[in-house]
Every structure is written in structure tokens, then in C-alpha cells.
Amino acid sequence: MRGYKAYALGLGILFTLFVVVEYYRPKPIDWRQTFSNKDKIPYGTYVLFELLPDLFKHEPVSSVRLPVVNQVEVQTDSAAQPVNYLFVNSSFRVDSLELEALLEFVQKGNNAFISARRFPRLLQDTLGFDVGYSAKQQQDSIELLFTHPQLPKPAPFKYAWEKASETIALDSANTKAIVLGKNSAGDTNYVQIPFGKGNFYLSSVPLAFTNYHVINPRQDKYAALALSHLPVQPVWWDEYQKQGAEGSTSVFRVLLSHDALAWAYYVTLGSLLLFVLFESKRTQRIIPVLEKPRNTTLEFVRVIGNLYFNSRDHQSIAEKKIAYFLEYLRLHYHEQTNVLDEELQQKIARKAGVKTEEISQLFQLINFIRATDGLEEETLWQLNKQLERFYRQTSR
Template identity: 35%
Template sequence: MTSNFRWYLLGLLALFGAYVALEYYRPKPVDWRPTLVNKDKIPYGTYVLYDQLPRLLGTDSVQTTRLPIYNQLTGVALEVTDALAEAQSRTITTEARPEPTADATTTTESDSTTSESDSSTSDSTSETDSGATATASTNTPATSEEGADADETTTPDSTAQTENSADEEEEDIPQHDLVASHLRHVRANYLFVNTEFAADKADAHALLRFIANGNDLFIVAENFGDSTSALLDTLGIRTRVVKLPTHAGPHGLPVPDSVTVRFTNPALAGPRYRLPGGDANVRFVVDSGRVGRALATDAQGRPVFVRLDYGRGHVYLCTVPIAFTNQFVLRPATSQFAATALSYLPARPTWWDEYQKQGRLGNQSLLRLVSSHEALNTAWYLLIIGGLLFVLVEARRRQRIIPTIKPLPNTTLLFTRTVASLYRQGSSHALIAEKKVGLFMDYLRTRFQEPSPDFGDEDFRERLSQKSGLTRPRVDELLRLVNFARTAPQMNDQQLLQLSRALTDFKREARR
């Protein structure tokens, strides 16, 4: 039985090991999430582009930043902005005024521009073969839209006029004090490759200062949220979603047709790149009176990649981030789109933003919000300590030491002696003899199968002699003493002792 159990156990262990090995070596399903993270090698990651970025830009100085835009451009420490944000939240919570005053409005504006989401820095430099591919762009006017279905119109290109208007608009924009005093004086490219780009007022002011100082901003995003309105309004550009023709896809569901994209520069207009329509349905619209250059358009001439001049720098905006992912960078038919688009950037140090995709570098646990506030952190530790105390106290109460209960001793012999002494003290020898005779009758019934013996029967005496192995005279003497004890009204000590010895000797010799 033990051997069979071992074989069953070994079989179960072998099956479990085979299942674990199968699950471990089974091909993992493809992750189709559009993360655009520079470390992801999934189809919609940007590992390949980031790895080849030094070669495409002609510089070895490619730095990954995990800081908010404001902190990256101004050099203000995260502790400062976090402290300002916390102070502002406390002020809003504790101070309730019926009417906002001018001072309060100014304070609120100042604080709101410095309220940033948490982030931390992680500098990583990629070293690859350097080589620059720079292509001059032809001045192609971008489109302007007067209404929802308005026709596309062109705006004349005038670089001088754009720089003058940008300088005038820059003077009109309310700049944050820290932007002017802490803006880093560097020559760099700031590169964003996201599905959604976000920049509040403080970020927008810092970016505009950064661009006006002669730097370049390159943003690839499909969705420019409401937070970027300050930046887009200053640049004079908007986005709109176009309705694409559809065809029947799997299960008969409508699927947008693919989009053909090409560069407007005659030297680059040969290749045409086909992109999925569902991920390339956003177009740019330049406001009336603003100047923009369409660097890449779809088949209908609607721009998907534009260049805007602001001050001494340039802003590059693209609405097809899918073309910068691993799948389309490695695909021969679309591999050159990202490389050609990035070739417009000059060969200079470049910042690759990962903050808007991965957040700040550091504590990314689920309890980071709790640990960042003193009250929540204290409550968390109190909860843990209280739980431990409850477990310890409750377990001690439920698991008390069980006392050892000794088994009751066998006092049958002591009881018998006690009862016998009582009979002897009362001189009830006849009753003792009667008990002994009753036990002898029971012994005959259980030992020799004589349920109702007749002591005067010769046949019974002969059978008892043969069954017990004693001689006939011994049996006759024993039965005589037993009959005397049954019929005698009184017995003395000597008679009781003689009967007891006779019965004991009979039982001892009958066991042989």
C-alpha cells in the first residue's frame, strides 16, 4: 500500500513539473498596447527608434528625462515645486474667502504655474554610430480652416514676419517669474513621442521661452488635450479629427481605410507611407493669419507634420505617433518616415521625454500616495501595528494551553476489597459465600458452557471433571462445599475460607 502511494505521489509531481515547464516555455502572447516607452520591445514601443536616435540626429548626447517640462527647462528642484503645490492645496483648503481679490488672484496664478505632477530624473545616454541626415524643407503652406467643412487655404510663408509676430506675442504672454530667472541657457532639442501630450500653463511658458532662445521642440502625439491650449493658442495651430472612409472588417465591423502620407519636399516626395487609418485620423489646422509649413500631408493635402517658427527656434508637430513605433520603424515600407521626420532637427544634444509615459523615477508602488502625505503615512503605520496587536492578542486568547487530563485509575480491586471488608466487619459470611457461588456459576457458564448445572446430576459431575481436567473426587468435594454454602443459613470464618480456597484452586488448575 505504501509503495503504491509513492508511485501516485511521484506521478502527481511529474505532472505538476510538466505543467510548470509548459507554462514557462510557452510563447507569450503579443502585447499590442501602444505604450511608446523607449524600453519596450513590443510592437507599439519605441525601443528601436530610441536605440537609433543618436545615429539619426548625428549626436551621441541623447538624454532620457523623467522630469516635468517645467523642472527640466528651468532646473527648479522637484522638492520646490512639490512644496509649492502642497502649500497651495493647504491654502485652498483652509482659507475660504467670499470674494476673490486681486492679490489672491495673482497668488493663485503664481502657484498654479508651479503645481506639477510628481517626477524624478533618470539620465541615460545612448551611444551609437553618429551620422546626420539633414534635409532642407520646401516652404509649403499649411492649411487653415474657417469652419467645420471650410475649404483649405494657404498662408504665405514669411520667416521674418513670423519671427516678429512671435516676439510680439512672447511679450504679451504673462511669464512666470521662475521661468525667466531659472531657465537653463542650453542649446538642445526637446523630443516627445507620446499618444497624448500634456502641458499646463507653466509648462507652456517654459517651452515658449525655450524655443524663443533658439532651441527646437519636436512633439509627436495623436491627442493634444485641453491642458495644451495655452501652447497651441500661442503657436496659432489647432487639431481636428477627420472622418475616413471605412470598409468591412472582421465580423463585418467597419474599419477605417489606411492613410497614405508623403513629405512635401520634392526631394522626399517619392516614397509614400501607408498607415492604419484608425491611428492616423488627426490633422493640423493653422489659424488664419498664422504661418506654418506643412512638411508631410495625406493624400488630400491635409498636414500631419508641420513646422512652426517661434522666436529663434522651431516647433515640429506630428500627429502620427504610430509611425515611430517598433512595428513601423522595422517595416521596410514605413521605416524611413520617422528617420526623415527627425532629420529636420539639428545635430545637438537631445532630451527624450519619458515623464509623460512613465512618470517620475523613484517610488512607483501603489503606496506612493500614502507615503507622500504625513497624515496618511501615520495612519498606515497605525493600521499595521493595530493589526499585528489584534492578531497576537486574539491568537493568544483562542490558543490557550490545554491542560493535561490524567486518565482515571482502575480502582476495581480497591473497591472489591473495600466491599469485602464491609461484609467481614458485619459478619455477613453467608452473603459473601452467596456472591462467590454466583461468580462460580457464571464461571461454569462462560468457561465450560454449563448454563444451568445440576450439582446432584452424575452426568454433570462427570462432564465437569473431564472439561476441567480434575479428578472426580476433587470435583465432588468442590460441589459439596458449594451446595453447603447455598443452603447453610450461617457460615463462620473457617467455612468461608475453605470455600474460597477450593474455588480458587479449581479455577487455577482448570486453566492448565
Template identity: 30%
Template sequence: MDKSFKIYVVVFLLLILGYLYLESTKKQPINWFPSYAENHKIPYGTYVLRNELKTFLPNVTIDEIKIPPYIYLEDSTRTGTYFFADEAINFGDAEFFRLMEFVKRGNDVFISTHGIQIDTLNFKTKRLVTGNLDEKVFFKFYNKAFKSKEFTFNRAFINQVFTKIDTLNTTVLGITGYVNANNERTNEGVNFVKFNYGKGNFYFHTFPEVFTNYNILNTEYEQHTANILSYVDSTKPFLWDSYYKTGKSGISSPMHYLLSSKYLKWAYYMALIGVLFFVIFEGKRKQRSIPIRTPLKNQTLAFTRTIANMYYEQQDHKNLAEFKISYLLEFIRTKLHIPTTTIDETFYKYVALRSGNTFEDVEKLFKFCDEIHLKNQISMDELIKLNKMIEKFKNTIQYGRK
């Protein structure tokens, strides 16, 4: 290398190191991601609420539920107030029906979210908007015990209100809207209701930000959260949902852990840059010419036809059925991420929940597989029946119910 090239390399390295230093020392921006996870300390996490629940509800037993409500509420002896708070919650039909049965027995379900489909209970929502940027949002309770105090929120958010409610069984608990510079209301709607169902109650609330760290740590807004939680029945256990959360509850991979730390992240980047320079200066000098080799022909189709003809001629239906069952279990492990070590009722439930098939269909499929395992030989009709059941199971996952 000549002298001028070395100077360029040194200047380039200094620029890279200077950039890395500036990036590693600059102040990190605030993360406004709406995670609602109880272990997140970002503004829109729920770490403060989860750790201060005993302050808001001193006499209540608190349990964290980390499995789907469909599984948790299978036990009909469960009691309490099931609490959900997230950006959006999408229950399946079977799961929401189980929540309804839970409430019907005399329990409560509290749901605070911007997005939920609750047409089953004759509720509909819409987004409340304002055309004036100078207007501010307000929240107000109808309960006289709260002295008609109005609360505000100083950040932009999706303001949802109810457009349709069951007036015979619903009590309006709070409203939201916008006021202009003259303190005149320009638009408003219901955002907090109590719905009587059976012996229990549903509480529907459309402002989940009230339960986040940002809201609770602001002394001006903290009372708003306390007022809402005052509707929780202190005689029942408090069931905190940890399953339906937008944010991750833990580290999902080594790379996620590496990039989550500022110092580890920049060490990783510097290592990549070092490898790049090694490839540029060392690889260029020592790289050998790569000989051209004719790629191997793809014989997959011919091999598949040969194997298929062999099984067809030998009429070995039992062996072919065992292969299909093995491929089915591999499909469940790789696509649905469910272990297949133990095939029992719990396995059926998880497969049904993640595949969209009914519990009965899943149980029927694997019971039939067990019958095939126990036989020494099976007929062509049994092999065809197995194939149809497996294809129906896979098609339901890809295209929905048929």
C-alpha cells in the same frame, strides 16, 4: 473523508494543474500598449529609436531629460531641440509658456502626439476619419528632396490633422489622408508643420507611431522616420523627453515585478491555490468558535470636542498653529508625495507644480509658517490667517484655482 470525495478532490487538483500548465506554456499575446517609453521593447515602445538615434543623427549630442520641462527650462542657458513623443501630452499653461520662451531664444521644440492643446499658438486639430474599411492611410512630405514618396501604415490608429494654423509663420511639411482601391484620395489634411517663433521653431507632428519600435523595425516604414528626423538641427543638442510618457519607466512595486515574469506569476498563483486548500481542509477542522464581543464606541467626536475646548479656554494659539503646520506637512507627504525634510525653493517648485498653486502662494504660505515657528506667542488674528492660507492651499488642489 469517504472514497468518492477523495476522488473528486484528486480530479479537481488535476484539472487545476492542467489549466496552470496550459496557461504557463501558451504563447503570450503581443502587447500593443502605446507606452512610448525608451526602455520598452514592445511594439509601441521607443527602445529602438532611443538606441539608434546616433544612426539617425550621427553628429548630435543626446541628453535624457527625466524631469518636467517647467523645472528643466528654469535655467535660461539651456539650448537644443526638445523632443516629445507620446500618445497625448498635456502641458500646463506655465510650462508651455516656458517652452515658448525656450524657442524664442533660438531653440527648437519637436512635439509628436495625437492629443495636445496648442490654442495659444492658434493651432487646432481634429480626427480624420474614413467611412470605408478598404481605404488605407498615406503620408507624404512636401520636401522635394524626398522625391514625393508616399508612406503607409498597416495598423489602426488615431489620425489627427490640423484644422487651424497660423499661416503667416507656419510651413506645411507633410500631409496625411486616405486612398481607396482605385488609388484615389478621399480625404486628406496637414499632419506635420513647422512654426517659426522668435529665433527658433516649433515642430508639430500628429503621428507619434512613426517613432515606435514597430515602425522603425519595418524596413518599409524606417525611411519615414528618417525623413522626419532630418528636420532636426544637427548643430543643437538633442533633448530627449523621458518625463511625459504613457508607459512606466521602471518597476513600481514588488508585485509588478512578480507578475511581470511568467514563471514567477504562476508560482505565485499556485501558492495562492495551496493556501486556499489549506484553509478549506485544515481550517475547517481546527477553527474555533469566535466569541461575540461588543464593539467599542466611537469616541472620536467627543475627544475632538474636548481637545478643542481645552485649547480655546487656554488661548494657546501658538501650540494650535504648530499642530496645523505639522498636519499641513503630513498632507503634502501623503497627498502630493513630496518629502518635507528640506523646505527650500526646490520644495516650493515641486509643491506648486503638483498642487496647482502658484510658486508665490506656496512660498508665502511657508514663509508665514517660518514666522510662526520663531515666535513664542501668536495672536488669534495670526492663527486665523494661517488657517485661511492652509484651507486656500488645500481647496486649490481639490477644486482648482479660485
């Protein structure tokens, strides 16, 4: 018992030291591209979301956690004030039903701002554009600039090549589209496409709207200037494609989103697993050793043979051999053996391929043994000889 307490105390001290070290050690930078307004990591959008009330003065800003189909139902009233619906994500994902609702929503006079690297093919075909990659050969960096004629020409914004290499190519028949931004290679990356009474604002550089670039002194004005093209009106900021529906998070997702809680959860699971392993070894019953089964067939045959040999009951042995022979005829040749007449002899001889004379001699010997009360050893030997000859001939 004393050894067990010492072991438990040592384990508790090690666990406490581990928790303290993990709590105070420097946290590594999380470079995941979440684009979520709750994340303060480099590629979250917490800073931009907090700045939206300053960009759209005196207008409400709402975080949306509903699918597009459900959210746009709020605007069913034709007298409702138009809204700016903002999407910032690595990939803009909507199905055909959601896209149809979004197109109808914009057609009524609302605006949809979508910044993503990938767009649904159906949306590209509907609005007349395509997404590709910049043809510039330089692989280290690229500059972004705005081309709207009414916007003052700011200095170009320099970005790493891999963060701003996606481009938007407009169809030649799309004459209503307005190019709002390009890169230093001359490729378009920001456009305005009128649709009905509203507009689609499409950007292929979503990383430019993340915390890392919004707080960068050399790039902090790009997101504000890009959103300044939209009219000042209420804003919906989509979080459904990044966080899911409201209330869909489970307790495990909350635990795993914090390092300290996640480590506590993993340590608890590990401790329970170790407890089960060690405790199962202590309480498991000993499995008995079973000897390998022995083949006692030969011993059985030897015992039965000795029994009949010592008793000298030749009549009983002969009757058993005859019964086995008749059963053999019934199973293999499907004939009734109640009467051993000449007709049965002919059928057995024809089916077994044995001479009729030999079958006749065997049947005569069987009838003789059945009619005799006492049987000599020589007669039993003759019966056995004829039966063995029959079996050999029929087994060929």
C-alpha cells in the same frame, strides 16, 4: 499525516508542471501603445531611441525622466548649446506651469518635437492650430508624404486609416507656420511653427515612430525623414509622461511587468489564501447553539397574583394600587399628591375630564383605606372598581 504528505507532493508537482508550461508556451503579442523606449513590443519606441545617435551624429542622446519644469532648468544658461526636446506619446499632457516653462524653453532657441494624437487646448491656442480627423472617406488605408521643398520627394508611406487619421489645422492668422507633411487626402499632419528663437515641430501620427513601423521595410524611413527636419544638436527624449519619474517604480510594478514573476506572485497569493481558508476551518471553535429567549411575563404575573391571593393580604394590595394611582396623577397631571384635599380634587377633575363627585368618592375611599388597619375583600374590590372606571374615562 501520510495523506497530508501525498496531498502536498501532488500539489507541488502540479505547480511545477504549471510553471514549466507557462514558461515555454508561446508568448502572445502585446499590442499596448506604450510609446516607451524600454519596450520592444510593436507600439514601443525602443528601435527609434536606439537609432537616434545615428540620426543626430556626434550629439548626445539622453532619456529624460523629469517633469518639463525641472528638465528645462538645465538650460538656464544663455550660453548653453540648444537642445532638441522630443515627445512621442498618444497624448501630450502638460499643465499650465509646465507649458509655460516649455514655451520659454523654445523661445530661447531650443526645439520641441511633439508627436501625439491629442494636444492641450492651451498649447493649440498659443501656437494657433487645431487637431481634427481626416475628411477622407476611404476607411482602409491612407498615405503619408512630406512636402518640404528642400526634401527629396520619397514614395508615399501607406498606413492603416485608424493609425494616421488625426490631422493638424493651422489658423488662418498663423502665417509663419510651415507645413512639412500631409496625407493623401490633403490634410496636414506635420508642421513647423517658429516660436521666438526656436521651433515647435508638431506631428499627429505618433504610431509612425513606434517599433512596428520603424522596422517595416515599407515605412522604416518615415520617422528618420520626419526627424531630419530638426537641426543636429543634443537630444532629450522624454520618458516622464510614459514611465514616470526616476525611482518611482515599486517592487510590485517590476514583478507585474514580467509574465513569469507575475504568475509566481499570483500563485503565491492564491496559495496563501487557500491556506488561510482551510486552516481557519480546522482551528475554528464550535459555535454553541443558543435557545431562543422565552417570554415569561405571564408566568411572572401568575406567580405574583397567586402569592397575594394565597396570603389574603388585602391591605398590602390596596396600598400598592393607591401608590400606583397617585404616581399616575403626578406623571400625567403634574400635581402634588401629598394631601388629597378638595383643591386637588377640583384640579384632577378639570384636567382628567372626570366628574368631581367621582373623584371625591375615590379620594374618600383612599383616605378610609389609609386609616384602616384591616381591610376587607369587599372594600378592596370597590377600590379596584373605582380605579378601573377612572382609568377608562381618562384614556378616551
